[in-house]
Amino acid sequence: MFDFDQIIERKSDKCRKWDHDFVCSRFGDVPEDFIPLWIADMDFTSPPAVIEGFQRIVAHGTFGYTWCFEDFYAAVVGFQQQRHQVSVDPSWITLTYGTVSTLHYTVQAFCQPGDWVMMNTPVYDPFAMAAERQGVRVLANPLRAENNRYQLDFTLMEEQLRTHRPKLYFFCSPHNPSGRIWRAEEIRQVSELCQRYGVILMIDEVHAEHILEGTFVSSLASGCAAHDNLILLTSPNKAFNLGGLKTSYSIIPDARLRQRFRQQLEKNSITSPNIFGVWGIILAYQQGLPWLDALNQYLRGNALWLTDAISTHFPQWQMMNPESSYLAWVDVSRDPRSATELTQHFARQAGVVIEDGSHYVQNGENYLRINFGTQRVWLEQAIQRMVKHY
Ligand SMILES: Cc1ncc(COP(=O)(O)O)c(C=O)c1O
Structure with missing residues (x-):
C-alpha cells in the first residue's frame, strides 16, 4: 500500500x-x-493524506493568519489516547514553534544564568545549546553502556541532584542517539528524584512514534511521571517527516507551571501557528497512522x-x-x-x-x-x- x-x-x-x-x-x-x-x-x-491536505490548502491559495482551532486540540488528544493510551486534557496543550526552540524558551522561563540543567549524556546536542545560550550550566549524568545497552546511574543522579540542585532535568525518552526505550520504572525513578529535589522534569518524547522493538511508555501514563513538575515536549516532525514545518506542542498538566511557561512564550509572541504547521499535526495525527x-x-x-x-x-x-x-x-x-x-x-x-x-x-x-x-x-x-x- x-x-x-x-x-x-x-x-x-x-x-x-x-x-x-x-x-x-x-x-x-x-x-x-x-x-x-x-x-x-x-x-x-x-503520508499521502498529509500531502493531499496540504494540496487542498495550496489550491485554495490563501495563507492568512490562523489560530489554534478546536481540531488541533482534538487531534493531539485523540492521537495521545490512541497511540500512547493516555488521557490529555485539552487545556494542558500549548502549540509551540519546534521542540528545539521550545527547549530554549523552557530554560528562559525557569532558569537564571549560572543555574544548572541536568541531562543524561550522550544526548541530542540542542539540549546543551538551550542551556548554554542562556548562560545556564550543563550537569551531565553519563549513561553507562552495559552489554551494549545504556543504563541510568541513579546513585550518581541523586548525588548530583543533592549537590547541584539543578532547576531543570532534560530527559530524552526514547533516547536520542541510542534509541533506548526507558521502562516505566526508570521514568518513575527519574521523576521521583526530581520531585524530591524540587526539579522541573522536561521529557522530550519526539522519538516516541518509531518503536522498533518493545513498548514505549508515555510519561503521562498512570503512575509513571508525577504531573505537578512535568513538561512534556513533542511533535509529529520525526514521525511523519515534517521537521521543516517547525511546529510542535507541549503538554503541561500543572496549571502554575503551564502559566509560567506560557508567559515566556507570550513574551516572544509565540501565539498563533503557521498554517501548514497546525494542519500538518491535524492531518498526520488523524489520518497518518x-x-x-x-x-x-x-x-x-x-x-x-x-x-x-x-x-x-x-x-x-x-x-x-x-x-x-x-x-x-x-x-x-x-x-x-x-x-x-x-x-x-x-x-x-x-x-x-x-x-x-x-x-x-x-x-x-x-x-x-x-x-x-x-x-x-x-x-x-x-x-x-x-x-x-x-
Ligand atoms: C530528541 C529530539 N528532540 C527534538 C528534535 C527536533 O524536534 P522538532 O522538529 O520538533 O524541533 C529532535 C530532532 O532530531 C530530536 O532528536
Missing part, C-alpha cells in the same frame, strides 16, 4: 541532507554522487539489515540495538581510527556521509551515527562503498 522503496529525488528540494554545497561545507570535499546518512531527516514522502505503522515495519527491516551488515563487515564495531527511531549508534572504540577520522574518510573517499557522535552532548566521541531512515538500496550501496574503501 505504501512503497517505502521508491527513491525520492531530494537534491533539488533544498534539504540540508542532500544538498551538495551544504554537505561539502560540513564534511569537506565530498564526491557529487554521495549518499547522505547523516542529519535525522528521512527520505520518505509524508496506517502509514506510520507501515513505515515502522520498513524501519524494522532496515535496522535488522544494518545490524547484520555491520557485524558481518565491521566485526570490531558494535551497533546498539535501536529499539526506536531510525538512527544507528555504533561503538567504534576498537577501531584503530577515531570516529572522526572514519567519518571524514568515508565522506571523502567513499562518498558516504555519516556523523560521528562528538556533536552530541558529551560521551559520544567513540561512536558513529548512521541514519537508516532511507530506502534500503541506499543502505546497501553505502555499506558496499564503506567496505570497499575501509
